Amino acid sequence: MPTPAMLTDMYEYTMVDAALRDGTAHRACVFEVFTRHLPSGRRYGVVAGLGRILEYVRDFRPSAEDLAFLRDNGIVSRETIAWLENFRFSGTIRAYREGEMFFANSPVLQVEGTFAECTLLETVILSVLNFDCAIASAASRITSAAGSRPCADMGGRRAHEEAAIAASRSAIVGGFMSTANLAAAQRYGIPCIGTAAHAFTLVHDSERDAFESQIHALGVGTTLLTDTYNVEEAIRTAVEVAGPQLGGIRIDSGDLASMAQKARHQLDALGATGTKITVTNDLDEYAIAALATAPVDSYGVGTRLVTGSGHPTTSMVYKLVEREGSDGQMHPVSKKSFGKSTDGWRKRGLRAYEYGLAQGELVLAGTAEAVAAWDDTAYGETKDLSITAIDHGDIDESLTTRDALFAARDYHVQALQELPVNALSLSDGEPAIPTEVITLN
Amino acid sequence: MPTPAMLTDMYEYTMVDAALRDGTAHRACVFEVFTRHLPSGRRYGVVAGLGRILEYVRDFRPSAEDLAFLRDNGIVSRETIAWLENFRFSGTIRAYREGEMFFANSPVLQVEGTFAECTLLETVILSVLNFDCAIASAASRITSAAGSRPCADMGGRRAHEEAAIAASRSAIVGGFMSTANLAAAQRYGIPCIGTAAHAFTLVHDSERDAFESQIHALGVGTTLLTDTYNVEEAIRTAVEVAGPQLGGIRIDSGDLASMAQKARHQLDALGATGTKITVTNDLDEYAIAALATAPVDSYGVGTRLVTGSGHPTTSMVYKLVEREGSDGQMHPVSKKSFGKSTDGWRKRGLRAYEYGLAQGELVLAGTAEAVAAWDDTAYGETKDLSITAIDHGDIDESLTTRDALFAARDYHVQALQELPVNALSLSDGEPAIPTEVITLN
Numbered sequence: 001m002p003t004p005a006m007l008t009d010m011y012e013y014t015m016v017d018a019a020l021r022d023g024t025a026h027r028a029c030v031f032e033v034f035t036r037h038l039p040s041g042r043r044y045g046v047v048a049g050l051g052r053i054l055e056y057v058r059d060f061r062p063s064a065e066d067l068a069f070l071r072d073n074g075i076v077s078r079e080t081i082a083w084l085e086n087f088r089f090s091g092t093i094r095a096y097r098e099g100e101m102f103f104a105n106s107p108v109l110q111v112e113g114t115f116a117e118c119t120l121l122e123t124v125i126l127s128v129l130n131f132d133c134a135i136a137s138a139a140s141r142i143t144s145a146a147g148s149r150p151c152a153d154m155g156g157r158r159a160h161e162e163a164a165i166a167a168s169r170s171a172i173v174g175g176f177m178s179t180a181n182l183a184a185a186q187r188y189g190i191p192c193i194g195t196a197a198h199a200f201t202l203v204h205d206s207e208r209d210a211f212e213s214q215i216h217a218l219g220v221g222t223t224l225l226t227d228t229y230n231v232e233e234a235i236r237t238a239v240e241v242a243g244p245q246l247g248g249i250r251i252d253s254g255d256l257a258s259m260a261q262k263a264r265h266q267l268d269a270l271g272a273t274g275t276k277i278t279v280t281n282d283l284d285e286y287a288i289a290a291l292a293t294a295p296v297d298s299y300g301v302g303t304r305l306v307t308g309s310g311h312p313t314t315s316m317v318y319k320l321v322e323r324e325g326s327d328g329q330m331h332p333v334s335k336k337s338f339g340k341s342t343d344g345w346r347k348r349g350l351r352a353y354e355y356g357l358a359q360g361e362l363v364l365a366g367t368a369e370a371v372a373a374w375d376d377t378a379y380g381e382t383k384d385l386s387i388t389a390i391d392h393g394d395i396d397e398s399l400t401t402r403d404a405l406f407a408a409r410d411y412h413v414q415a416l417q418e419l420p421v422n423a424l425s426l427s428d429g430e431p432a433i434p435t436e437v438i439t440l441n
Numbered sequence: 442m443p444t445p446a447m448l449t450d451m452y453e454y455t456m457v458d459a460a461l462r463d464g465t466a467h468r469a470c471v472f473e474v475f476t477r478h479l480p481s482g483r484r485y486g487v488v489a490g491l492g493r494i495l496e497y498v499r500d501f502r503p504s505a506e507d508l509a510f511l512r513d514n515g516i517v518s519r520e521t522i523a524w525l526e527n528f529r530f531s532g533t534i535r536a537y538r539e540g541e542m543f544f545a546n547s548p549v550l551q552v553e554g555t556f557a558e559c560t561l562l563e564t565v566i567l568s569v570l571n572f573d574c575a576i577a578s579a580a581s582r583i584t585s586a587a588g589s590r591p592c593a594d595m596g597g598r599r600a601h602e603e604a605a606i607a608a609s610r611s612a613i614v615g616g617f618m619s620t621a622n623l624a625a626a627q628r629y630g631i632p633c634i635g636t637a638a639h640a641f642t643l644v645h646d647s648e649r650d651a652f653e654s655q656i657h658a659l660g661v662g663t664t665l666l667t668d669t670y671n672v673e674e675a676i677r678t679a680v681e682v683a684g685p686q687l688g689g690i691r692i693d694s695g696d697l698a699s700m701a702q703k704a705r706h707q708l709d710a711l712g713a714t715g716t717k718i719t720v721t722n723d724l725d726e727y728a729i730a731a732l733a734t735a736p737v738d739s740y741g742v743g744t745r746l747v748t749g750s751g752h753p754t755t756s757m758v759y760k761l762v763e764r765e766g767s768d769g770q771m772h773p774v775s776k777k778s779f780g781k782s783t784d785g786w787r788k789r790g791l792r793a794y795e796y797g798l799a800q801g802e803l804v805l806a807g808t809a810e811a812v813a814a815w816d817d818t819a820y821g822e823t824k825d826l827s828i829t830a831i832d833h834g835d836i837d838e839s840l841t842t843r844d845a846l847f848a849a850r851d852y853h854v855q856a857l858q859e860l861p862v863n864a865l866s867l868s869d870g871e872p873a874i875p876t877e878v879i880t881l882n
Contacts, residue, residue: 001442002624007602009595009621011635018637018658024644031640056602069627077658115644122638126598127605154450157567158754160604161448161497164568180450183443186510194452196459197563199472199761202774203465203556217459217518228776303754312753313599313744320640333643335669 005062005087008123010075016116017076020083025116028330030322030346033109033129035102039137039311041428044101044419046140046412047108048173049132050389051098051400052166056124057089058395089117090393094386096349098404099173099412101419102133103361103435107347108316110386115323122318129316131163132170134308138285139174140412141309142301144424145285150177150298152193153184154280155306167306173408180300189402195223195250195278207234211241223248223278226263235263239270248276248297256281257294264295284309285426322346330367332441345441346371351433353381358418360433361385366440374440446503446528449564451516457557458517461524466557469771471763471787474550474570476543480578480752482869485542485860487581487853488549489614490573491830492539492841493607497565498530499836530558531834535827537790539845540614540853542860543574544802544876548788549757551827556764563759570757572604573611575749579726580615581853582750583742585865586726591618591739593634594625595721596747608747614849621741630843636691636719642669652682664689664719667704676704680711689717689738697722698735705736725750726867763787771808773882786882787812790826792874799859801874802826807881815881 019025038045062070062084070076076084091113102108109125111118143151153171156164156179168176168184178191185192196214204210211224220242226234226249238246249267251259256279267275276297284304291299304310321344325331332344348364348371362379364371376382389396398404416423423432460466479486503511503525511517517525532554543549550566552559584592594612597605597620609617609625619632626633637655645651652665661683667675667690679687690708692700697720708716717738725745732740745751762785766772773785789805789812803820805812817823830837839845857864864873 006624006627008623009597009635010623010633011637014635014659015637015641018654021658022654027644123598124602127602130599131601156450157564158571160572160607161565161568162603163601166601182449182451183447186447192451194450194455196452196456198776200456202761203468203764205767213459213463217462307753312748320643323644326646335639
């Protein structure tokens with residue numbers, strides 16, 4: 001596997017190399033991650049990935065092999081190699097919590113440090129946020145549609161094999177309860193679930209043999225896959241084999257609403273009133289919403305979860321907003337590219353509330369002193385949306401724990417309840433709350 | 442990092458556990474990977490990922506830590522742990538070459554072995570193929586649209602950080618020439634390219650300072666980013682600083698066609714007739730096609746490449762098609778799920794040609810003997826589309842080399858030329874050639 005220091009675009013290193021030669025590498029800088037717009041029609045986005053970023057920042061140091069690669073390919077100079085040998089990020093990162101909502105221009109993550117150290121982190125920070133936020137945002141819509149019925153991530157096979165693990169993690173942030181992915185269970189302590197594949201039924205001489213085998217191995221609490229041949233027959237066989245204590249059945253094809261209805265009637269008639277019904281098969285938030293009145297107990301969601309339900313990436317960018325000049329003072333900077341101009345100065349994101357309900361996102365722009373000293377009385381209750389994840393190189397390790405992941409889900413559920421009710425609408429619309437950018441200087 | 446043996450869904454292990462108890466784990470099986478349909482409107486798909494799969498199969502053995510996890514969480518029995526300790530895939534894998542076209546029902550990859558060993562590989566094989574084929578398929582359309590102009594992958598920041606590396610690799614299969622991603626360059630020997638970010642200009646006191654610094658570090662052959670403030674001024678400064686030997690400029694915003702036109706005129710007027718123009722900014726095959734007459738020398742493609750240009754995954758499935766019965770004979774098997782039924786028997790994929798032009802895809806289904814002995818005379822020239830990648834556990838390591846990756850690109854270019862010309866149309870349409878499934882038994 002590559003080290004985190006190689007999970008980056010080459011130009012980060014060549015820029016650092018040039019900047020080390022001319023001295024700007026050591027200028028104090030503030031970079032910010034934000035998106036210029038939510039995906040079309042989406043009402044909010046969900047932050048995920050901060051815990052993963054912190055691990056990468058902690059481990060971001062080129063190995064001897066990496067340094068040899070950079071040297072042998074003439075990517076950086078000998079002097080830069082020497083500088084990289086001792087690299088360790090010593091700056092500060094503030095970020096929106098995992099599980100927090102974001103909107104266009106929300107300062108989701110802010111990196112403060114020298115130009116060189118901030119630049120090296122650009123690509124990997126964007127990779128993590130752009131993927132993880134896309135999945136968490138989709139997961140949030142899916143779990144909203146599912147209401148109190150639990151959703152399980154079954155998408156690993158439809159995503160890059162490592163992305164699958166990050167997707168499982170982000171799904172939890174967005175409200176999922178479990179995953180089918182073993183690596184995600186192993187790494188993050190996510191509850192792992194599973195039933196059986198059609199191949200398991202097919203390799204046996206009969207469906208009955210397959211069900212008997214699964215129950216022998218996993219007990220009657222297991223979930224049997226009932227749509228390999230004929231669902232009605234399969235359910236009859238399942239209850240014959242397992243008894244009415246059968247844990248669950250899974251249906252993976254056909255008209256899920258009517259099949260679930262028939263299955264529930266049949267199970268109840270057979271006395272298996274406690275047997276749960278899980279449905280799977282290209283579910284997304286719309287399909288799940290359509291199943292709201294069907295007697296379904298849980299959803300397994302695959303493709304549409306791990307591809308962000310139509311938006312497989314987030315358009316997060318990493319922009320220099322403030323930097324030290326030759327006068328030693330901090331100055332706002334911004335590019336003027338048509339349609340992609342940026343605002344200078346560091347930002348501070350707050351959410352304004354009235355009676356506990358979010359009214360809007362406030363993005364303050366200004367000097368460190370101005371944004372810190374801002375008088376919020378005109379906006380009623382406000383909440384600072386960022387936390388300090390790394391303070392002058394000192395990582396808040398509590399943000400990388402398993403507990404932090406499940407706490408992010410709790411935080412998300414709470415934050416979602418604080419949004420206006422139209423945030424939960426699945427249809428295309430405006431952002432759930434307006435964002436106001438206030439320039440203080 | 443997790444070991445390859447954990448890059449899988451839990452149910453693969455619980456199925457193996459149950460099958461080891463009842464004996465079906467040792468039944469000879471044939472599993473096949475295929476898609477039921479191409480993404481809507483797409484005319485062909487491109488196979489990629491085989492080299493990565495072979496490395497995973499080679500390394501697929503649970504570590505001591507993995508075994509402890511499986512045991513401590515009660516996922517498999519003690520007997521299965523003992524069996525897993527010595528796991529090594531001893532079966533056979535045949536697959537379409539990387540760079541080959543595929544269509545609905547093409548038997549892209551075939552795994553032959555015991556039920557247990559084939560089952561354990563399901564998830565990771567699907568993860569790799571579903572992602573890598575999606576990217577290679579998009580890359581092929583993008584490079585077709587670009588014609589003789591080279592395309593560079595700049596999408597790493599818009600994909601999961603490990604998926605980014607696989608995307609760079611798959612882009613090469615689909616005709617790309619280079620990547621911005623260092624890890625991909627390091628791992629696969631892909632030529633690495635880069636210019637500079639807007640932040641590099643902004644951290645300097647002036648654009649001139651930034652250009653001078655970059656040229657000092659990287660030489661006049663470098664590519665300068667010219668749209669931080671005003672493109673016309675930037676180009677003037679760039680040629681003043683670098684001289685007419687300046688390697689290239691990059692434009693990353695605005696109306697790229699008209700900006701490239703103006704930039705070309707200006708560069709030529711300044712004597713920089715050899716300076717190349719690279720454009721970037723959310724390019725995809727459609728945007729590139731629209732730039733065909735603009736004086737652009739190369740394209741940098743990001744988001745739309747790594748998200749499969751609208752189709753971020755492929756709907757590849759892994760299905761049991763043939764297995765040994767209690768009589769010791771091989772039998773075809775298939776599920777009957779509504780809308781998702783499968784065909785039994787192993788398949789053999791061939792392409793039929795006339796005057797060197799592909800006429801159709803033939804998918805033979807039958808016993809090993811029948812498909813091997815099939816008389817193809819009625820179909821004119823035919824080509825077997827699969828190669829043997831693993832023969833009874835023996836991996837063809839030549840398929841995992843760097844040379845194999847670039848050979849796949851050559852193969853792809855050739856295979857694309859053999860398709861009817863409508864294959865190159867970017868508009869939605871029918872598959873470029875029809876597929877005929879012929880059942881021989």
